[in-house]
Amino acid sequence: MSFYPILVFVHxxxxxxxxxxxxxxxxxxxxxxxxxxxxxxxxxxxxxxxSEPISAIAVVLTPVAGIAMTVMSWGWRNGWINVALGSFVLLLSMGVITGTRRGAIARLVKEMPDGPLPQSVEQRIHDPLLGTAVYMIVALLLGIVFLMTTKPVLEGALIAIVVSVVLGAAASLPLWRGRTGEEAGSPKRSSSDV
Structure with a gap:
């Protein structure tokens, strides 16, 4: 048995x-x-x-196994591989935003007494950048899975990722709507907040 099927399994x-x-x-x-x-x-x-420790291991193993398969079999001449790798870097940057913002909320509520949410916590939870980063991660993952399964040429790979980014951005638009009027006070809760 060759090492390649094990890499596919890990990936x-x-x-x-x-x-x-x-x-x-x-x-x-x-x-x-x-x-x-x-x-x-x-x-x-x-x-x-x-879930963070398990996700952290997956964040390392996914590209490591993918790069190993590229070196062993596919080669860098396949455009979809390069686009997928670049998209993964963008995904990681969105993960840093998400982790940083959630960490700030966790530090804020750690020592607070139980009770209704203060306005300062509400504002951080409803930060549109936090929501946008989460939506973009999901959209980018879908785009990367599309690349992995269809293996398009470079142009098709770029179009797929652009569509993913546009979908992620479009999904997050309601999070930004009316933001300027809410910054002074507590954010409004609506169906678009879910």
């Missing part, structure tokens, strides 16, 4: 794990935006923190 398994972690992040965002109390926010962030 696919870690990509599934990464996708599951990011879906949990998306559902966590929905739950945070519905939270009414400090203790609810702490519980949601605690659940999300449990």
């Amino acid at each position: 696919v398994t870690s990509a599934i794990t990464l996708s599951a972690g990011n879906l949990l992040s998306l559902f966590g965002l929905f739950a945070l935006r519905r939270a009414q109390r400090v203790e609810q926010v702490r519980a949601i962030l605690g659940l999300l923190a449990l």
Whole structure:
């Protein structure tokens, strides 16, 4: 048995794990935006923190196995591989934004007494950049999976990722709507907050 099938297994398994972690992040965002109390926010962030070590391993194994398969078999001449790798770097930058913003919320509520959410926490939870980063991660993952499964030429790969980015940005537009009027006060809750 060659080493290549093992790399495929590691790559696919870690990509599934990464996708599951990011879906949990998306559902966590929905739950945070519905939270009414400090203790609810702490519980949601605690659940999300449990998935972070597994997601971190997947973040490393997915590209390492992919690069190893590229070197062993595919080669760098395939445009979709380069686009997927570049998209993965963009995905990681969105992950840094998400992790930083959620970490700030966690530090804020850590020592707070149980009770209704203060305005300062509400504003951080409803930060449109946090929501945009989460939506972009999900959209980019879908785009990268599309590249992995269809293996298009360079132009097709670029179009697929551009479509993914546009979809992620479009999904996040409601998060930014009316933001200037809300910055002075508590953000409005609406159906677009979910």
